[in-house]
Amino acid sequence: MNTDTKYEPPLLWPAYGSTVLRAPKKTPIRVDPDKVELTGPVFGQDTVGPLDHDLTQGLGGEPLGERIIVHGRVTDGDGRPVPHSLIEIWQTNAAGRYSHDRDQHPAPLDPHFNGVGRCLTDGDGNYRFVTIRPGAYPWRNHHNAWRPAHIHFSLFGRAFVQRLITQMYFPGDPLLPLDPILASIPEQGRPLLVAEFDLNETVPQWALAYRWDIILRSTPTQKPVEKPMEDQ
Amino acid sequence: MTPSQTIGPFFAHALFQNHHVVPEGAPGAFWIRGRVFDGAGEPVPDAMIETWQEEGFGRCLTDAQGHWGVHTVAPAGCDFIAVSVFARGLLRRLVTRIPMPATDFDIVLQGENETTFYEY
Numbered sequence: 001m002n003t004d005t006k007y008e009p010p011l012l013w014p015a016y017g018s019t020v021l022r023a024p025k026k027t028p029i030r031v032d033p034d035k036v037e038l039t040g041p042v043f044g045q046d047t048v049g050p051l052d053h054d055l056t057q058g059l060g061g062e063p064l065g066e067r068i069i070v071h072g073r074v075t076d077g078d079g080r081p082v083p084h085s086l087i088e089i090w091q092t093n094a095a096g097r098y099s100h101d102r103d104q105h106p107a108p109l110d111p112h113f114n115g116v117g118r119c120l121t122d123g124d125g126n127y128r129f130v131t132i133r134p135g136a137y138p139w140r141n142h143h144n145a146w147r148p149a150h151i152h153f154s155l156f157g158r159a160f161v162q163r164l165i166t167q168m169y170f171p172g173d174p175l176l177p178l179d180p181i182l183a184s185i186p187e188q189g190r191p192l193l194v195a196e197f198d199l200n201e202t203v204p205q206w207a208l209a210y211r212w213d214i215i216l217r218s219t220p221t222q223k224p225v226e227k228p229m230e231d232q
Numbered sequence: 233m234t235p236s237q238t239i240g241p242f243f244a245h246a247l248f249q250n251h252h253v254v255p256e257g258a259p260g261a262f263w264i265r266g267r268v269f270d271g272a273g274e275p276v277p278d279a280m281i282e283t284w285q286e287e288g289f290g291r292c293l294t295d296a297q298g299h300w301g302v303h304t305v306a307p308a309g310c311d312f313i314a315v316s317v318f319a320r321g322l323l324r325r326l327v328t329r330i331p332m333p334a335t336d337f338d339i340v341l342q343g344e345n346e347t348t349f350y351e352y
Contacts, residue, residue, distance in 0.1 A: 007235045009323035016238075018321030021271040022341045028327070028351040036310050037352075041289035077233055090246030100242040116246040152240065154247065160284045160314050161352055163325060167237040181237060184323050189235045215233045217352075 007189030015180035017141050037160040038219055043086040045120065053119040055089075055131040056112075063113035065094025065132035069201055069209040074125045074155065076162070077218035081125030088154040089129060091115045096135030096149075105137050130207065136175055148175035148182070155214060162216040169194045170210065236325065239318040241278050244293050253288040253304035264330060264337055265301035268294050268317070271342030275299075279319035281339070283330070285310065300339075306332050317341075327351065 011023035051058045056067060070089075074082040092098050092115060095107035099114040113132055121127050134149045150167040157163065169176060171194055176182060182190055192215075201209035254261050264283075268276040275298025283290035283302050286309070290302035307313060312329035317339055326349045330337045339347050 007233060009235060009237070011323060013323060016321070016323070018238075019323060020321075021274075022276070022319060022321035023323075024326065024342055024346055024349055025271075026346055026349075028349040031350050031352065033352050034310065034312075034314070036284070036286055036307070037314050039286070040284060088247060090243060098242040098245070100245045103242055114245070152237075152243065152246075154239075160316075163282075163316055164234065164236060165239050165318055165325065166234060167240075181323070185235045185237075192234050193237065217233050 006186060007192065008186075009184035013180070013184040015142075016184060019184075033159075033161050033219075040156055040159045040162065041086075042084070042158075043120065043156070047086065048118050048120055052117055053127075053129050055091075055115060055117045055129065057130075059112045059114065061112040063093065063110050063132050065110075065113075065135075067130065067207040068133050069128065069130055069198075069203065069207050070151065070168070070195065070212060071126070071128035071198075071201060071209065072195075072212040072214060074121050074127065074157075074214045074216065076157070076216050080218075081121075081123075082155075082157050082162070082216055083121055083123045083125055085121050085158055086154075086156045087119055087121065087127050089117045089131075089151050091131065091134040091151040092137055092149075094132050094135050096137035107135070107137070133170070136173075141180060145180075146175055146178070148173045148179050153214070155216060157216045157219075159219045161219055164214075164216055166214075167193060168212050171195060171197055236323060238320060238323050239280060241320040243280065244278075247280065247293075248291070249293060250289060250291045251302055253283065253285070253290040253302055256303065258305060260305045261303060262305070262335055263301050263303050264313070264335055265299065266337040266339060267298040268300060268319070268339045269298060269341065269343075270321075273343070276319055276341065279317060279339075282316040282318075284314045284316075315339075 097107040195210040195212035198211040285307040317326040
């Protein structure tokens with residue numbers, strides 16, 4: 001939906017085979033956002049449990065793998081923080097397997113890790129997760145295809161026009177240049193999806209840290225109208 | 233801005249659903265239901281559909297036959313419901329608008345009856 005062609009992937013990208021029958025062929029119609037599209041769902045603290053940001057807790061034991069901190073700041077294209085907005089993440093375990101019943105990768109599940117987290121950004125747009133470094137895994141896109149380790153991020157921002165689902169990658173991963181999904185993004189945009197190692201936030205004797213800042217599109221309104229969800 | 237990437241195939245265990253924008257029995261409530269199809273006319277079983285209107289947010293995952301549905305009301309002061317479509321094979325979300333009134337809304341990603349998608 002976003003047409004920032006400097007950074008956004010095209011819809012049709014044959015190197016990623018699943019786009020071939022799913023990418024619309026007609027050019028989307030360009031419109032000005034309606035006022036309802038400049039608002040969005042507002043999720044309160046009650047939608048996020050106290051341990052939801054810590055994927056290493058809550059399942060009865062320590063998960064296997066390398067414990068890491070992933071944190072950063074969400075801003076809009078004008079540099080304004082995006083406060084109190086929902087972030088959802090999901091990822092494989094350390095062995096490269098999702099807790100999804102259709103994932104057939106012959107790698108072990110971890111009973112202490114489901115790879116699912118949520119949090120709200122704070123008043124200044126900051127977020128922080130504690131998790132396990134995900135593993136690479138094979139897929140069937142082409143011969144000997146492997147996805148680089150990544151964490152899926154879903155962001156609501158403060159308005160429908162800001163909605164974003166994307167993936168965060170790890171620096172120095174040798175699979176990055178081989179991945180057709182990352183390569184769908186013009187070259188200058190790819191570094192925006194790679195976290196940086198963050199020694200300052202590393203917790204001694206406990207966990208390495210990575211920083212990944214996220215920039216959502218700007219909205220013309222300073223303060224979107226807030227509407228709570230009816231039920232959930 | 234941070235670029236988009238596909239939702240991939242393995243998200244159903246991770247993302248909550250909210251089929252009820254308004255509760256059962258709410259005045260004027262109805263279901264909007266439809267299916268999602270690809271360019272070969274096959275149902276898309278791994279899509280996520282989100283709806284947004286002033287009255288609330290809906291989210292559902294398509295089933296094995298591509299069905300989706302939300303229970304809602306006609307938006308006040310707006311003649312459409314805003315929709316996001318995510319799926320494996322979609323590198324960016326697709327945005328469409330369900331014109332009101334409507335109770336059936338199929339989403340055809342590609343082909344002759346392709347849904348009208350919008351961008352800002």
